[in-house]
Amino acid sequence: MSTTGPAVLPISSAQSVESQPPAATPAVLSFLSHLTDSVRNGLSQRRPWAELADRSAFSKPESFSDALLRVRKNYSYFRVNYLSVIGIILAFSLLSHPFSLLLLLGLLCSWIFLYLFRPADQPLVVFGRSFSDRETLGILIVFSVFVVFLTSVGSLLISALMVGVGLVCAHGAFRVPEDLFLDEQDQPSTGFLSFLGGAASNTAAAAAAAAAPAIATRV
Secondary structure (H helix, E strand, O other), rough: OOOOOOOOOOOOOOOOOOOOOOOOHHHHHHHHHHHHHHHHHHHOOOHHHHHHHHHHHHHOOOOHHHHHHHHHHHHHHHHHHHHHHHHHHHHHHHHHHHHHHHHHHHHHHHHHHHHHOOOOOOOOEOOOOOOOHHHHHHHHHHHHHHHOOHHHHHHHHHHHHHHHHHHHHHHHOOOOHEEEEEEEEOOEEEEEEEHHHHHHHHHHHHHHHOOOOOHHHHH
């Protein structure tokens, strides 16, 4: 006589799995990719450094107007080299002051990861408290003002920029530009920050395209 055990009812043990919103890694990678491409394309337009440091092409300008004319012509030709020199001076100044470098990196990372590329449906939670987008933006603005104006970062950046611009102006004033020939595509770009503005606009457009969904949802 066969005995059958009690019927076992199937029980579904469905566990509640919280769906985590996708991280902003693709947006950050896209931003970094566009930034790298802009810098690489800009550096490809630099002039030979030997031509920049040709000692036989230096002479004292005849007047202040002649010096200004030389600076304009030399910048139109050596603008990528000049901006590279200013960038190297900025980098050296920051590397020689590690505390200011850490503060500036912390400020940039705060803006990138806490606001620009943070998913809109993922609130910022610090020590168990949730911060809204307006509160996050206000905290970042206050932190930026503190870092730039109340620490050594602002004075360090301004002094490095002044040194770099001074070196560029001195070189441009004493470098005789008669042997320099501009390409036709380079002639319209005579503004002091034309190359830097183009690279910055391309990078800003990439950042805006990457962060557009999050910002549109916040607004």
